[in-house]
Amino acid sequence: MVMTTNANTTTNANTTTDTSTAAAVAGAAGAVGAGGAAGPGAAGAARLDLAKSAPKVFRALIGFDAAAREGLDPALVELIQIRASHLNHCAYCLHMHTNDARKAGESEDRLHMVAVWREARHFFTPKERAALALTEAVTLVADAGVPDDVYAEAAAHFDEQELGHVLALIFAINTWNRVALSTAKVAGTDQRR
Numbered sequence: 001m002v003m004t005t006n007a008n009t010t011t012n013a014n015t016t017t018d019t020s021t022a023a024a025v026a027g028a029a030g031a032v033g034a035g036g037a038a039g040p041g042a043a044g045a046a047r048l049d050l051a052k053s054a055p056k057v058f059r060a061l062i063g064f065d066a067a068a069r070e071g072l073d074p075a076l077v078e079l080i081q082i083r084a085s086h087l088n089h090c091a092y093c094l095h096m097h098t099n100d101a102r103k104a105g106e107s108e109d110r111l112h113m114v115a116v117w118r119e120a121r122h123f124f125t126p127k128e129r130a131a132l133a134l135t136e137a138v139t140l141v142a143d144a145g146v147p148d149d150v151y152a153e154a155a156a157h158f159d160e161q162e163l164g165h166v167l168a169l170i171f172a173i174n175t176w177n178r179v180a181l182s183t184a185k186v187a188g189t190d191q192r193r
Helices: 021-035 055-069 074-088 091-103 108-116 126-139 148-157 160-182
Strands: 009-011 016-018
Touching (some): 074 126, 074 160, 091 160, 126 148
8 A cells, every 4th residue: 555645646667656545544544543543452542643643654654665665566556555454354445456456457356366366376367376475474473484485486586676576565564454454444445537
């Protein structure tokens, strides 16, 4: 999930990064903060708006996310973000990234299969499967670390620069999931539109 407080779009030769996604979180933070937080354990307490409370940190996260995406296939970016959001139970980010994937032309069949990609391998390329396995390992790193075979499979499909960007994207979406969950963002309140 990319979050920003403006509607700028950054483009490079291989991908377009919509940095206006952060406006959704910033806008939702204001909406939730004003009317009380929703979500597990919220008990109606207002949650902070990270973009307003720690703007330098927020901008740094936006920059990190944008840099991570550079050179990666936009479809792969969304698959990674969707899978991490599933694992982290982040409804806000899951809603945002499945909608982004649809707008980018992703099929409903593939979107429905991301959570069970191992059982629906034929929906995904070997490269996508390697990225999804790495996403799971990094997201659930406390369970078993990042197994050598998972890392080796990803390294077989991505050159060093791409692999660095894939890892950075996984780090970024896990951070955004934690921002959205800890500040009680509400699924469906994407303010980018």
